[in-house]
Amino acid sequence: MFGKLLEYRVNGQKVEITFENKTACIEAITSKIINVFAAFQSDRHDSRAIEGDKRIPCSIQVEREEEALVIKTEDVIVRVYDEFKVDFYDINDKPISLEYRGKRTPLYHVPESIKKFLQQEGHTFDINEAENFKIQSVRTLDKKDTIYGLGDKTGVLNKRYYEYEMWNTDNPDPHEDSFKALYKSIPFFITLKEDGVYGIFFDNHNKTYFNMGKESEDYYVFGSEDGNLDYYFFAGEHMTDIIEEYTYLTGRMPLPQLWTLGYHQSRWGYETEEEVRRIATTMRENRIPCDSIHLDIDYMDHYKVFTWNKETYENPEQLISDLKEMGYKVVTIIDPGVKVEEGYSVYEEGIKKDYFVRDKDGEVYVNQVWPGDSVFPDFGKKEVREWWAEQQKFLINKGVRGVWNDMNEPASFKGPLPDDVQFTDEDHMSTHKEMHNLYGHNMAKATFEGLKKYDQRRPFVITRACYSGSQKYALGWTGDNQSLWGHLRLSVVQLCNSGLSGFPFMGTDIGGFGSDTTKELITRWVQVGCLSPFFRNHCAKGRADQEPWVFGQETMDIYRKFVNLRYQLLPYLYDTFRITEQTGIPMFRPLVLQYEKDEKVKNMNDQFMVGEHLLVAPVLEQGVTARLVYLPEGGWYDYETKEYHEGNRYIMKEAPLDCCPMFVKAGTILPTFPVRDFISEDKDEMLILKTFGENGRYVHYQDNGEDFAYKDGEYNEYEFILEEGVLTTNMLHRNYKQYQKIEVVL
Numbered sequence: 001m002f003g004k005l006l007e008y009r010v011n012g013q014k015v016e017i018t019f020e021n022k023t024a025c026i027e028a029i030t031s032k033i034i035n036v037f038a039a040f041q042s043d044r045h046d047s048r049a050i051e052g053d054k055r056i057p058c059s060i061q062v063e064r065e066e067e068a069l070v071i072k073t074e075d076v077i078v079r080v081y082d083e084f085k086v087d088f089y090d091i092n093d094k095p096i097s098l099e100y101r102g103k104r105t106p107l108y109h110v111p112e113s114i115k116k117f118l119q120q121e122g123h124t125f126d127i128n129e130a131e132n133f134k135i136q137s138v139r140t141l142d143k144k145d146t147i148y149g150l151g152d153k154t155g156v157l158n159k160r161y162y163e164y165e166m167w168n169t170d171n172p173d174p175h176e177d178s179f180k181a182l183y184k185s186i187p188f189f190i191t192l193k194e195d196g197v198y199g200i201f202f203d204n205h206n207k208t209y210f211n212m213g214k215e216s217e218d219y220y221v222f223g224s225e226d227g228n229l230d231y232y233f234f235a236g237e238h239m240t241d242i243i244e245e246y247t248y249l250t251g252r253m254p255l256p257q258l259w260t261l262g263y264h265q266s267r268w269g270y271e272t273e274e275e276v277r278r279i280a281t282t283m284r285e286n287r288i289p290c291d292s293i294h295l296d297i298d299y300m301d302h303y304k305v306f307t308w309n310k311e312t313y314e315n316p317e318q319l320i321s322d323l324k325e326m327g328y329k330v331v332t333i334i335d336p337g338v339k340v341e342e343g344y345s346v347y348e349e350g351i352k353k354d355y356f357v358r359d360k361d362g363e364v365y366v367n368q369v370w371p372g373d374s375v376f377p378d379f380g381k382k383e384v385r386e387w388w389a390e391q392q393k394f395l396i397n398k399g400v401r402g403v404w405n406d407m408n409e410p411a412s413f414k415g416p417l418p419d420d421v422q423f424t425d426e427d428h429m430s431t432h433k434e435m436h437n438l439y440g441h442n443m444a445k446a447t448f449e450g451l452k453k454y455d456q457r458r459p460f461v462i463t464r465a466c467y468s469g470s471q472k473y474a475l476g477w478t479g480d481n482q483s484l485w486g487h488l489r490l491s492v493v494q495l496c497n498s499g500l501s502g503f504p505f506m507g508t509d510i511g512g513f514g515s516d517t518t519k520e521l522i523t524r525w526v527q528v529g530c531l532s533p534f535f536r537n538h539c540a541k542g543r544a545d546q547e548p549w550v551f552g553q554e555t556m557d558i559y560r561k562f563v564n565l566r567y568q569l570l571p572y573l574y575d576t577f578r579i580t581e582q583t584g585i586p587m588f589r590p591l592v593l594q595y596e597k598d599e600k601v602k603n604m605n606d607q608f609m610v611g612e613h614l615l616v617a618p619v620l621e622q623g624v625t626a627r628l629v630y631l632p633e634g635g636w637y638d639y640e641t642k643e644y645h646e647g648n649r650y651i652m653k654e655a656p657l658d659c660c661p662m663f664v665k666a667g668t669i670l671p672t673f674p675v676r677d678f679i680s681e682d683k684d685e686m687l688i689l690k691t692f693g694e695n696g697r698y699v700h701y702q703d704n705g706e707d708f709a710y711k712d713g714e715y716n717e718y719e720f721i722l723e724e725g726v727l728t729t730n731m732l733h734r735n736y737k738q739y740q741k742i743e744v745v746l
């Protein structure tokens with residue numbers, strides 16, 4: 001398609017290359033981040049993931065080799081050949097990622113002769129046999145390569161051998177490993193090699209395809225029919241470097257308010273104010289720590305966004321303020337679909353100002369969601385985002401402390417939105433087809449801006465759909481899972497890969513959203529949930545209740561034990577969030593992120609790390625009360641029994657129903673809080689340091705957990721040093737009220 005490489009021109013850090021049939025360019029964003037670009041749809045980047053100019057000055061050297069154009073930075077060598085084939089080498093000229101130049105050899109075939117025959121029984125053929133996309137890159141796979149990332153996809157941790165699509169999708173069927181797409185589109189992955197690592201971000205928000213070696217062992221393919229060839233190559237020594245670079249480019253999750261790391265209780269179907277009050281009281285009576293109650297669509301008047309159902313929720317202000325007295329923050333759901341109804345101010349204003357998307361003939365486009373006939377805000381337009389941001393005042397003024405954005409793929413009940421519905425993309429007209437994957441992103445951004453402006457605390461925005469870069473605005477959850485053991489297992493993989501994909505603040509509906517949970521399942525689920533970034537029990541209307549107390553005393557006691565564990569670990573978890581804000585490295589991570597040379601963890605789907613110091617091996621199977629745990633190199637202490645284990649081995653661990661195997665890395669100084677009912681004003685009273693081993697160092701961060709004062713330096717940073725069992729403290733930064741007491745438990 002590109003033809004022969006003819007000539008090139010160096011323009012700063014960019015090299016513009018002319019081929020026989022097309023032009024293209026290679027640009028060093030930094031010495032480790034290389035952009036590969038060829039215009040197909042427009043001659044600019046059109047990125048909505050990357051905001052601002054991310055270029056860091058670096059020098060590049062460009063020279064001609066016999067067949068290739070060679071571009072060198074301090075960290076990467078790029079060779080560009082005819083047909084715009086692009087290879088990446090490290091600085092010692094060792095190949096890192098090469099284009100595949102052989103013949104495509106799909107492993108699977110369905111002979112035409114039997115296709116029809118099979119179709120008679122209803123079989124479908126959704127294989128992209130040797131699919132050639134207009135825009136694509138086919139790159140070699142080495143025998144030992146493993147692949148991670150791609151967002152919240154189902155399946156296993158290592159994405160090699162599987163194929164996926166990026167097209168934000170609300171599919172209410174039980175999430176299966178074979179699903180190619182779910183709610184989020186994060187076209188970024190990390191390839192771990194036997195002796196190296198790299199990342200690729202295909203910044204194309206149209207529908208994109210990733211065949212990660214399913215077609216053939218020898219190569220993988222990513223491509224699209226639309227948009228541009230526009231991808232970033234990240235070089236580094238470790239997986240963590242790649243995440244740091246990707247999140248440098250697309251932005252990092254900002255530090256959230258501390259209470260948001262507490263326990264959240266939700267369900268679709270708290271139909272009345274009384275019910276909410278009952279939940280709040282029962283929680284306190286049973287001493288289950290809880291910081292937040294979420295109100296699903298039930299609180300609205302006929303599911304009209306930014307309204308309140310005064311019949312069932314007579315006095316929302318009073319309710320919210322009473323709950324506040326009890327230590328709860330209220331989070332409310334908001335969907336994008338605006339009910340079509342004369343006299344409804346949000347609808348009328350949006351119509352008057354032309355804020356809703358229109359069909360190809362220019363009529364305001366109507367589909368159905370919860371309120372019935374609904375219209376869809378055109379969030380790609382700045383004025384619409386500003387208007388939506390302003391709507392948040394309605395909630396904030398009532399005392400709402402967080403907004404949960406749902407159905408923003410966008411989901412619709414009367415078939416999907418047609419491709420040609422007219423959407424805006426900032427300064428130009430676009431279509432649903434092009435803007436689909438950005439809809440949730442833009443909605444979350446608008447909500448974030450609204451909360452930031454009118455609430456002035458760190459915005460707490462949850463989103464179901466997103467694109468790369470949404471981590472700057474929102475956290476997420478894995479959507480409508482079900483009360484299935486398979487979905488508990490899946491949650492570990494989804495949270496690991498989301499974290500590796502720069503979208504670290506994630507949770508799952510604990511207990512399962514659809515179908516009915518069981519005592520045992522919810523017990524095992526809260527054990528994973530309490531160690532997940534976002535910790536919320538949520539369930540669908542019409543399904544069995546699943547608040548902590550409904551399964552009787554024993555289940556509730558175990559449930560409480562793990563919510564207590566969460567509250568004890570809060571200072572540690574908050575530290576991991578601070579690290580994420582600074583580096584992008586997630587709290588919830590697969591072992592491979594930390595032990596990338598260890599073959600045993602490259603495909604580990606059932607263990608995870610919480611920060612650098614805690615290793616968790618949850619029970620994910622019904623009826624199981626013991627499991628094999630792999631401990632990587634180093635020494636490990638059993639969190640409960642304090643028993644010491646040498647690493648680099650498997651151990652058998654008894655795990656009765658009230659135990660979730662957790663191990664602490666030797667040399668850890670773990671900051672903890674006393675158990676409390678909610679994160680109250682006295683959060684700064686006491687810190688308890690638990691030490692595991694004789695020697696170690698730990699940096700602990702403390703701030704007011706609420707606003708942006710920390711950005712002006714209002715925070716403390718403690719350095720704890722453990723030497724031969726003796727602990728000393730240094731203040732690395734002191735500009736906030738210190739703990740009244742620090743207790744050490746050796």
Ligand code: GLC
Pocket residue numbers: 267268296297333406407464479480538539540
């Ligand atoms: C969607 C959401 C779910 C919510 C329901 C009703 O299915 O994913 O969490 O409870 O809508 O609002």
